[in-house]
Amino acid sequence: MTRLVKIQRRKQKYMAKANTDKLTIKHIVGYGCGDCGGSITLWMVAGFMTRFLQVHMQVNAGVLATMLLIWNIWDAVNDPLMGTIMDMCFAKAKPGADKFRPWILASIPIIAVGLIAFFVVPPMLGGGFAMIAAAFVLKIVYEAGYTMMNIGMGSLLGNMSKNDSERATLSSARGFGSTFAQLIGGALIPACLAKFGDNAAGYGKTSVIIAVVGCFIIFLHYALTEERNKGVASAAPKTAEEKEAEKIKLTDILNIITKNRAFLALVLHSISICGVQALAQGATTYMYADVLGNIGLQGYASTLSSVLMICILVVAPILTKKWDLVSIIRVCLLGGFITLTCTLAYTLMVSNTNPWVFIIIQSLGSGLITMSVQMQWGLVAESIDYNEFLTGKRNEGTIYGFFSLSRRIGSTIANSLSVLIIAAIGYDASLTAAGLPQADSTIAGIKLMVTGFPMVAALCSFCCFTFIWNINSDVRAKMAEWKAAKAAK
Numbered sequence: 001m002t003r004l005v006k007i008q009r010r011k012q013k014y015m016a017k018a019n020t021d022k023l024t025i026k027h028i029v030g031y032g033c034g035d036c037g038g039s040i041t042l043w044m045v046a047g048f049m050t051r052f053l054q055v056h057m058q059v060n061a062g063v064l065a066t067m068l069l070i071w072n073i074w075d076a077v078n079d080p081l082m083g084t085i086m087d088m089c090f091a092k093a094k095p096g097a098d099k100f101r102p103w104i105l106a107s108i109p110i111i112a113v114g115l116i117a118f119f120v121v122p123p124m125l126g127g128g129f130a131m132i133a134a135a136f137v138l139k140i141v142y143e144a145g146y147t148m149m150n151i152g153m154g155s156l157l158g159n160m161s162k163n164d165s166e167r168a169t170l171s172s173a174r175g176f177g178s179t180f181a182q183l184i185g186g187a188l189i190p191a192c193l194a195k196f197g198d199n200a201a202g203y204g205k206t207s208v209i210i211a212v213v214g215c216f217i218i219f220l221h222y223a224l225t226e227e228r229n230k231g232v233a234s235a236a237p238k239t240a241e242e243k244e245a246e247k248i249k250l251t252d253i254l255n256i257i258t259k260n261r262a263f264l265a266l267v268l269h270s271i272s273i274c275g276v277q278a279l280a281q282g283a284t285t286y287m288y289a290d291v292l293g294n295i296g297l298q299g300y301a302s303t304l305s306s307v308l309m310i311c312i313l314v315v316a317p318i319l320t321k322k323w324d325l326v327s328i329i330r331v332c333l334l335g336g337f338i339t340l341t342c343t344l345a346y347t348l349m350v351s352n353t354n355p356w357v358f359i360i361i362q363s364l365g366s367g368l369i370t371m372s373v374q375m376q377w378g379l380v381a382e383s384i385d386y387n388e389f390l391t392g393k394r395n396e397g398t399i400y401g402f403f404s405l406s407r408r409i410g411s412t413i414a415n416s417l418s419v420l421i422i423a424a425i426g427y428d429a430s431l432t433a434a435g436l437p438q439a440d441s442t443i444a445g446i447k448l449m450v451t452g453f454p455m456v457a458a459l460c461s462f463c464c465f466t467f468i469w470n471i472n473s474d475v476r477a478k479m480a481e482w483k484a485a486k487a488a489k
Contacts, residue, residue: 023166030224031160031170032177034104034153037217038146039181041115044189044210045142046411048203049118050282050419051289053135055432056200057122061423067136068415075143075411082151083401099159100152104222107149111218112211114142119207123200147404149218154400157381159227167381168320172313175374179309182370185210186302190288194296198289255391256399263383263399265468266376267406269461273373275410276457280366282418283449290432291443292355301359308367309374316375324473325378326465332372333462339365340455347447351440362451369458386471389479421449 050068053059059067086103118138125131157170192209196202256263289295312332319328343361347353380403388394425445431438438446 023161023169026224027160027226028169028173030221032173033217034177034221035174036177036181037214037221038149039178040185040214041111041210042146043181043185044207046278047281048285051285052203055429061419065416065419068419071139072411072415078147079404080401082147083397086397098227100156101222101227103148103152107145108215108218110145111142112215114138114145115211116207118142120204151401151404155396158384158396168378171378174377175313178374179306179313182302183306187299190296190299198295256387259390260383260387261468261470262386265464266379266383266403268464270406271410272457272460274407275414276453278411278414279418280450280454283446286446287450290438291446297355301363305363305367308364309371312371325375326469329372329375330462330465332368333458336365336368337455337458340451344451344455347451369454382471385479389482
């Protein structure tokens with residue numbers, strides 16, 4: 001028996017074991033905890049950072065926009081870099097080693113320290129260059145930890161299961177985790193700020209609570225998950241041809257972008273939705289604090305939106321028996337577009353917006369759009385399979401890194417733009433400090449940011465999944481046939 005035949009038989013043994021081991025409730029709950037814990041911390045940064053710096057730290061709009069731009073450019077570089085580093089480190093790891101979980105564990109203290117210090121240290125410095133520099137560095141520290149956790153978590157899915165049905169289950173768990181993050185963070189943060197005060201000290205106290213809650217849940221993600229298929233990749237010796245195929249080249253990255261239409265659709269969707277979500281989140285605190293007059297109401301809106309998303313996630317497995325995941329996402333996007341159109345018309349036509357009418361219809365539209373983001377993770381795994389079908393290479397870390405990059409691109413544009421738009425529509429922080437209302441034109445601009453921009457983004461994403469996404473039943477059948485032929489070798 002030749003050495004090559006022995007190697008192939010050993011690999012088949014590992015693959016057979018990996019494919020027979022089934023997911024447990026522990027694995028499913030643990031995987032969902034990842035996005036739950038991480039998103040709780042991110043909820044504070046993404047949703048409340050701009051108001052904290054612009055209103056309470058009195059950072060100039062131009063300076064803040066520049067800071068946001070630099071932060072996000074770094075994050076855009078950092079995401080694919082982290083994915084590639086994970087792939088490269090694992091290539092040098094001992095057989096049987098975990099590929100992604102160690103990175104998740106290492107991220108926890110970085111996230112906690114970065115988040116708390118960001119909201120505590122700048123007020124202690126009293127303003128000026130030192131305060132701005134501290135905020136700038138501490139945001140990078142937090143994002144380094146979050147990127148480490150997020151890339152590891154996303155890439156972990158493929159190593160937990162090679163079964164399409166189990167991957168769908170893990171994706172649903174991630175969706176539940178993110179939804180519960182919105183439920184917890186979206187309700188807890190406004191409630192804490194209402195209790196501790198919508199001021200610098202209140203933000204500092206709130207950050208401690210959010211860091212403790214979020215990082216504890218991230219640790220549960222690490223403790224309850226398992227890289228069940230690591231033996232497939234590392235336990236059996238690789239042939240020279242396999243080692244050559246696993247090398248990451250620039251052409252691989254270009255092929256992912258240019259040849260994988262499914263991945264392209266996901267990228268454009270992320271740029272559109274994540275960008276506008278960042279824009280709307282930044283403006284939402286202004287909507288509740290300055291337009292509706294009570295920042296604590298934001299918690300009720302978040303709770304309602306989360307309940308809606310939980311209902312959709314519960315029903316989704318039933319719907320997938322009749323429709324594929326892409327079709328469900330299209331329905332969510334179209335429903336969100338219609339609802340937000342109605343919301344925009346109401347807020348602009350009625351000068352004294354009823355808080356509860358706004359909360360109900362806005363939460364419905366936002367919940368539907370957010371669901372398209374939560375359900376996309378199953379499509380990410382499918383696009384990785386499709387990439388392997390097209391090129392013969394999986395490169396999970398690299399692909400997921402570039403997918404995260406697309407999310408960052410949208411956020412990069414939106415974060416800087418939101419600050420400039422807030423300034424352009426005439427927002428005056430001194431009026432807020434004095435307890436006075438903003439100008440009518442400013443209020444109208446805030447309403448447009450919160451409802452109009454997400455409405456357009458929903459329509460654009462709908463078009464991406466209608467005209468660009470190309471994985472259908474025929475393509476899936478060809479992929480399954482190719483997988484079977486590969487496993488039989």
